Amino acid sequence: LWSFRNEGAFHEAVTQRILDDLVAATQPRxxxxxxxxxxxxxxxxxxxxxxxxxxxxxxxSLPPVHFAGATPWAPPLA
Known part of the structure; x- marks a missing residue:
């Protein structure tokens, strides 16, 4: 994980790359x-x-994810 510290990329892209690397290494369901x-x-x-x-x-059912210190976001009603 330390190798990603100085990546010049968006947080979303780096997160997805870490996920892809973990999936390739562990092949989880x-x-x-x-x-x-x-x-x-x-x-x-x-x-x-x-x-x-x-x-x-x-x-x-999988439990929802809770972000510490954040309130759940819902899309605005149309």
Whole structure:
């Protein structure tokens, strides 16, 4: 993970690349990756990325992801 420290890319792209590398190395049926980016200036970003093997279904519903210190976002009503 330390090799990604100085990547000149968007947080979303780096998160997806880390997920892709983990999937290639471990070949999981399901993997959920939450990255928390804290950069200078008090700006922080949380990025959620998931991998699901084709045809895989969970035995039960997966729990929602909660971001510490954040309120859930919902799209505005039309």
């Amino acid at each position: 399901f993997l959920r990756l939450l990255s928390r980016w804290n950069v200078r200036g008090g700006i922080f970003t949380h990025v959620l990325s998931e991998h699901r093997q084709e045809g895989w279904q969970p035995r039960c």
